Amino acid sequence: MAGFFHFDKDKQSSDDSVSDICMKLSAIPLRGDMGREIAGIVLKYSPKDLKQMRVNFSGKIDSFPADYKKELENTIAAFLDGTYQAIRLMNQQGSFATMQDPVSLLARDYWAMVREQCSTGSEQEKRLRLLKYLLSGFCMFVQEIPGHPVGMPFPGGDKVSFIDGIYYCPVRTKANDVDAALCPFCPAKQTPEIGYLKPPVKGSKHRKQEYIKNIYDYHHFNG
Secondary structure, eight states: TTTTTTTTTTTTOOOOOOHHHHHHHEEEEBBHHHHHHHHHHHHHHHHHHHHHHHHHHHHHHTTTTTTHHHHHHHHHHHHHHHHHHHHHHHHHGGGGGGGGGGGGGHHHHHHHHHHHHHHSSOHHHHHHHHHHHHHIIIIIIIIIIIISSSBBBTTTSSSSEETTTTTTTTTTOTTSSSSOOOOGGGGOOOOTTTOOOOOOTTTTHHHHHHHHHHHHHHHHOOO
């Protein structure tokens, strides 16, 4: 698919199609190599593309309550810009060369899903859809953090959180039947259902055992 990307006038166009890109990414075994490959693609997009993604997202949630809509917009804007800048900075600093551990085994299925999801629509729609998945894939398989950012709000007030070195998501196990969901590939754990209780921060082994016992005694009772 010639001209899939839109470059500045002084840059050449790319002949890589979505299918080619996804097949190439699915065959990469190391996190650093995947980071470098994603960077080479993502950095061909412009800030205007990120802006358009924000506009498109805002339109999709236009019917949401104003306060919730604003919080979502701010969270997604920070995620898009922050991830793009992280990719740019890591690429400039040569950070990918030190990331020699294997990519998650889930990556192959993820890129197969992306290939399918980006197979329809106009060229511009596919470009921006691919960018969304590239940014999320970078988070999950290169940085090994959730595809939805910490602080991402969900209906009901629950958010993606980071507690004692573990990422938690309130919908981690609830969207696995959605074809385009990030959940089956995300490193986050499901937020505990029991009132979304938080474990003690930097607690001792005894303190953590006490926390677990309290959950069992007071929130799993059968009487």
